[in-house]
Amino acid sequence: MLQITTALDFRNFYEVLFEDSKITLDPSVIERMSISFKFLEEFSKNKVIYGVNTGFGPMAQYKIKDKDRQKLQYNLIRSHASGMGKPMEPLYVKSLMLARLNTLALGKSGVHTSVVETMQLLINNDITPLIFEHGGVGASGDLVQLAHLALVLIGEGEVYYKGVKRRTAEIFSEENIKPIKIEQREGLALMNGTSAMTGIGIVNVIYAKRLLNWSIFCSSAINEIVEAYDDHLSSELNDTKLHIGQQEVASKMRDHLKDSSLTRDRNEHLYSGKNPESEYFEEKVQEYYSLRCVPQILGPVYDTIENTQKILIEEVNSANDNPIIDVERKQVYHGGNFHGDYVSLEMDKLKLVVTKMTMLAERQLNYLLNDRLNNILPPFVNLGVLGLNFGMQGAQFSAVSTTAENQMLSNSMYVHSIPSNNDNQDIVSMGTNAANVTKTVIDNAFEVLSVELITIVQALRHLEIKESLSTVTREKFEILNKLVPEIKEDLPLYKTQEIIKEFIKNQDAYKIC
Known part of the structure; x- marks a missing residue:
């Protein structure tokens, strides 16, 4: 239970999203929000407060009559x-809701407590609002996505x-959930924030961490397959x-390979002084970059x-609303x-490094x-008959194609502002677009790594070196060996690729939380 x-x-976030922890609201949250709500109610009586007694955006010059204040909020949500x-x-909607609940719970928005109480019930009961990927421009918040939540x-x-997709009213009736109370600015406060891009972004980070760990796993296993020298992973070099x-990364790889019998000590081979007098070394003195430079790449x-x-996490714990209610200073x-520029830029950076992981996997x-x-x-x-069978030849095309798509998708969204809203929103973040594109890049990366992992399993079968592998590689190989059929006779691989993709997406090579 998360309080x-x-x-x-x-x-x-990991506990709520991946371990299905339920949330409770500390009494201090209700008290803080109630004080903020009452302060705004009193403060706005004889003042012009945006979105309370004015229109929105470029229509803020228009005063709203007291009798129309509630209707104003409903109109904003519906439109x-x-x-x-x-x-x-x-999963992404749940993350969005948790992010929005948390920022409203700060008491900086002046909203009725029913907003977070109802959202708590949706999260705990796995009731998922229908929210679409397209719509937000990421300044004035994720207006469109959060309007669907509202x-x-x-x-x-x-x-x-x-x-099953159903009408909200039916589910609320069945589960005895009451709609929120619209009193002052609940519609605007729900919509005016970065919680869609941030919620998506947090799930992206969790999956990116899994990808990184699987990339380290694959890199370590390949070092074993080729019996690489281990000094490129040494603390002496990397420090x-x-x-x-x-x-x-070097430390994780050393830990992974600590009991491997396959990686070699340069001192026992090339530094032994026992090398034959020759103008040409049959054996490689150094590995290719995709094996030797993994710490520098990852x-x-x-x-x-x-x-x-x-x-x-800074964004999630920030008041990303407008206006901001400050009870202490009245x-x-x-x-x-x-404005979502912080998140937008981070999503662009994240998709760049995920694409680099994809490129590394493709080269390996x-x-x-x-x-x-x-x-x-x-x-x-x-593992079949050369010339007659094809092995992993077809799967490589999918990996190369998907890597190319990631390279194209890695173009920046952060710098693609388009003015809108009668030029009131004249420079925007496109943060939710950035987060959604990053989500696609991450999903693509799991596809490429799934092909790499299937190939590693095939290579280990061919070499028959199971007993010499490190404990970590051997344990994962035993699991993967059951999921990947032995490919001697050609067979469609698309189902196996999907199974391995889902396996690595939902399980981690090493713990991340």
């Missing part, structure tokens, strides 16, 4: 529930419940570079993911905390499939 008080951390495209997956909270729109990520990936996680501040896959490079495996790791 919402003042701040959430990354582990909290902006205009999303298009694919419905967001339940639409459900007022008892309208549609939800997914137990896998001369002062980047935390590089040092961490180090920046590690550092970027960690920084993205930090920024997103003031209401108008500004732009809804190519190394395994090209017998002229590795000199130890049959072409395309073909």
Whole structure:
């Protein structure tokens, strides 16, 4: 059980999203929000407060009569529930709701407590509002996506419940859930924030961490397959570079390979003084970059993911609304905390490093499939009859194609602002677009790594080196060996690729939380 008080951390999100922890609201949250609500109610009586007694956006110059204040909020919600495209997956919607609940619980928005109480019930009962991927431009918040959340909270729109899309009113009636109370600015406060892009972004980070760990796993296993020298992973070498990520990746690989009988000590071979007098060394003195430079390649990936996680958790625990209600100073501040540039930039950076992981996997896959490079495996790791059978040849095309798509998708969204809203929103973040594109890049990366893992399994079968493997590789190989059929006779691989993709997406090579 997770109790919402003042701040959430990354582990909290993991617990709710992946371990199905339920949430409770600390009494201090209800008290804080009630004080903020009452303050705004009193403060706005003889003042002009945006979105309370004015219109919205470029229509803010128009005063709203007291009798129309509630209708104003309903009109805002209904008019902006205009999303298009694919419905967001339940996991991402749940993350969005937890992010929005948390920022409203700070008591900086002046909303009625029913907003977070009703959202709590949706989260705990796995009731998923119908929210579409397309619509938000990421300034004035994720207006369109969050309008669909608000639409459900007022008892309208549609939800997914137990896998079926149904009218919200029906589910609320069955589960005895009351719609939120619209009193002052509940519609605007729900919509005016970065919680869609941030919620999607946090799930992206969790999956990116899994990808990184599987990339480290594959890189370690390939070092065993080719019996690589181990000094490129040494602390002595990697600590001369002062980047935390590089040092961490090298450390993880050393830990993975600590009991392997396959990786070699350079001192026992090339430094032994027993090398034959020759003008040409048959054996490689150094490995290809995709094997030897893994700490240097995945180090920046590690550092970027960690920084993205930090920024997103800061955003989740921030008041990203407008205006901001400050009870302590008895003031209401108008500004732009809804602007999503922080998240948008981090999503662009995250998709770049995920694409680099995809490229590394594709190059390592190519190394395994090209017998002229590795000199130890049959072409395309073909365990059948050369010429008659094809091995992993067809699967490589899918991996290469998907890698190319990721390279194209890695173009920045952060710099693609398009003015809208009668030029009131004249420079925007496109943060939710950035988060959704990053989600696609991450899903693509799992596809490429699934092909690499299947190929590693085939290579290990061919070499028959199970007993010499490190404990970590051997344990995972035993699991994967049951999921991947032995490919001697050609067979359609698409089902196996999907099974391995789902396996690595839902299980981790090493713990992340």
